[in-house]
Amino acid sequence: MSTKLIDRIYDSDHDEAAQRDALTNGEIPVAVYGLGKMGLPLASVYAETTGNVIGADIDPEVVETISNGSCHVKREPGLETLVSDLVADDALTVTTEPRDAAAQASVHVVIVPTPITDDHEPDLAILDAVVEDIATGLSAGDLVVIECTVPPQTTEQRVGAALKANSALEHGEFGLAFCPERTSSGRALEDIRGAYPKVVGGIDDESTRAATLIYEEINAEGVLPVSDATTAEAVKVFEGLYRDVNIGLANELATLTDELGIDVNEAIEVANTQPFCNIHDPGPGVGGHCIPFYPYFVIKPFETETPLLETARAVNDSMPQFTVNKLREEFDAERLAFEDASVLLLGLTYRPGVEEIRASPALDIASISSDLGADVYGVDPMLDETDAFDLTRLDHSEIYDRSFDAVVMVTHHDDFDTIRWDDVSRSDGQLVVIDGRDTLDLSDTDHRVYTIGGGYV
Ligand SMILES: NC(=O)c1ccc[n+]([C@@H]2O[C@H](COP(=O)([O-])OP(=O)(O)OC[C@H]3O[C@@H](n4cnc5c(N)ncnc54)[C@H](O)[C@@H]3O)[C@@H](O)[C@H]2O)c1
Numbered sequence: 001m002s003t004k005l006i007d008r009i010y011d012s013d014h015d016e017a018a019q020r021d022a023l024t025n026g027e028i029p030v031a032v033y034g035l036g037k038m039g040l041p042l043a044s045v046y047a048e049t050t051g052n053v054i055g056a057d058i059d060p061e062v063v064e065t066i067s068n069g070s071c072h073v074k075r076e077p078g079l080e081t082l083v084s085d086l087v088a089d090d091a092l093t094v095t096t097e098p099r100d101a102a103a104q105a106s107v108h109v110v111i112v113p114t115p116i117t118d119d120h121e122p123d124l125a126i127l128d129a130v131v132e133d134i135a136t137g138l139s140a141g142d143l144v145v146i147e148c149t150v151p152p153q154t155t156e157q158r159v160g161a162a163l164k165a166n167s168a169l170e171h172g173e174f175g176l177a178f179c180p181e182r183t184s185s186g187r188a189l190e191d192i193r194g195a196y197p198k199v200v201g202g203i204d205d206e207s208t209r210a211a212t213l214i215y216e217e218i219n220a221e222g223v224l225p226v227s228d229a230t231t232a233e234a235v236k237v238f239e240g241l242y243r244d245v246n247i248g249l250a251n252e253l254a255t256l257t258d259e260l261g262i263d264v265n266e267a268i269e270v271a272n273t274q275p276f277c278n279i280h281d282p283g284p285g286v287g288g289h290c291i292p293f294y295p296y297f298v299i300k301p302f303e304t305e306t307p308l309l310e311t312a313r314a315v316n317d318s319m320p321q322f323t324v325n326k327l328r329e330e331f332d333a334e335r336l337a338f339e340d341a342s343v344l345l346l347g348l349t350y351r352p353g354v355e356e357i358r359a360s361p362a363l364d365i366a367s368i369s370s371d372l373g374a375d376v377y378g379v380d381p382m383l384d385e386t387d388a389f390d391l392t393r394l395d396h397s398e399i400y401d402r403s404f405d406a407v408v409m410v411t412h413h414d415d416f417d418t419i420r421w422d423d424v425s426r427s428d429g430q431l432v433v434i435d436g437r438d439t440l441d442l443s444d445t446d447h448r449v450y451t452i453g454g455g456y457v
């Protein structure tokens with residue numbers, strides 16, 4: 001029986017029990033590239049599992065913060081303490097040099113940004129840079145795991161080719177798999193440790209086996225191995241496409257509310273009582289760094305026409321304008337010129353409880369309203385500054401000090417449950433309220449409420 005330390009999982013000549021032991025007792029060094037909202041939680045779960053993780057991030061402030069045992073990723077339950085403990089125990093070390101991490105590690109986990117350009121093209125330059133860094137330190141028996149969301153075929157065709165071209169290795173000498181990060185901000189540790197099974201797809205069977213073994217140690221819900229890396233990439237993107245299209249359906253149904261003369265939200269809720277229907281919630285728009293962007297990972301790189309994906313995107317992107325149009329209808333009915341109006345937006349982040357404004361509907365609602373000449377104000381308990389928004393920032397307590405012609409509920413943070421609606425005033429006439437999330441009950445006020453999907457309840 002070889003007593004040599006096991007330094008690899010891929011194409012190992014030891015049995016799987018020995019590989020598992022080697023992984024969990026720290027004999028297999030792991031590098032995690034990208035220590036952001038998802039990367040730091042991921043590196044931490046890897047470190048709590050293996051005790052031997054080097055995190056690489058090119059942002060010196062990120063590395064400095066973590067190396068001091070602190071945590072720059074906020075509002076992730078348990079993460080701050082975990083990072084502090086792991087750094088104190090040397091289970092997690094960090095560097096600003098991805099190449100140094102690559103030279104040390106046998107398992108390379110990549111979770112860096114894969115943004116979309118203003119032309120909606122996938123921008124994989126960051127991924128390319130990390131892959132090139134990894135290739136400089138790639139050794140036989142290493143396994144590379146891509147966790148960042150990418151267009152299908154990226155792992156096999158783009159990453160695999162770059163690893164081969166920039167290392168002295170051929171396929172079969174190192175492993176490569178796509179294992180998507182199925183995680184939501186605000187519950188990252190819970191999700192990574194096992195809210196759902198981990199999807200694993202390798203460029204060859206041995207890559208799938210090796211990645212499966214690793215994630216069986218990481219994820220309590222187990223692993224779903226799929227046919228190949230492209231299938232795994234498609235799983236992740238399809239999850240997002242399903243959501244964007246279904247939110248688009250809900251939003252299109254909501255635009256029918258007035259002509260149908262019903263509460264569409266009621267009809268959706270009742271329709272969803274049978275198991276073959278899961279219509280999502282209408283709203284003033286779709287934000288975040290996932291759902292509005294994942295469709296372009298399929299729309300753009302492939303020749304096949306995707307009219308449904310593009311139409312759903314267009315419907316969702318139209319909802320901020322739909323929301324402002326409702327305001328204009330109200331003001332027109334009162335012969336109030338939009339440029340004389342004062343409008344308060346409640347909730348500027350893209351969803352409640354998450355300090356993220358990427359593609360938030362409030363961005364467009366504020367800019368469209370401002371462009372029409374209104375005085376726009378915004379309140380969000382999660383944001384200390386709102387420079388990205390075309391509005392004047394107010395604290396929650398300040399909304400009672402001035403009058404507004406209209407209030408729009410864009411994102412309903414818990415904090416807004418304490419709003420004293422009788423004290424939110426209009427200089428004269430009924431306050432107009434656009435309830436973008438169907439989360440308000442203002443029946444005991446004399447405000448005039450229009451609910452997206454609900455009409456004038
Ligand atoms: N945020 C989410 O809710 C979520 C959920 C699922 C999947 N994802 C995916 O995870 C990936 C990362 O997302 P995120 O939200 O953690 O991003 P983020 O912007 O919060 O963090 C990215 C980190 O990568 C670092 N980085 C950039 N270039 C680098 C390089 N060349 N080498 C090393 N580090 C580098 C940045 O400094 C930053 O700290 C994306 O592909 C995203 O699609 C995100």
Ligand SMILES: CC(=O)N[C@@H]1[C@@H](OP(=O)(O)OP(=O)(O)OC[C@H]2O[C@@H](n3ccc(=O)[nH]c3=O)[C@H](O)[C@@H]2O)O[C@H](CO)[C@@H](O)[C@@H]1O
Nearest residue numbers: 181182183184247280281283285286287288290291350351
């Ligand atoms: C693992 C992973 O990648 N997880 C993703 C993450 O996605 P996310 O953080 O981007 O958040 P989402 O909830 O998708 O919201 C996006 C925008 O869509 C609006 N919206 C939403 C639902 C609806 O019925 N009507 C709407 O209008 C909402 O206000 C917001 O602006 O968590 C979701 C589970 O929360 C997952 O499903 C999703 O895969």
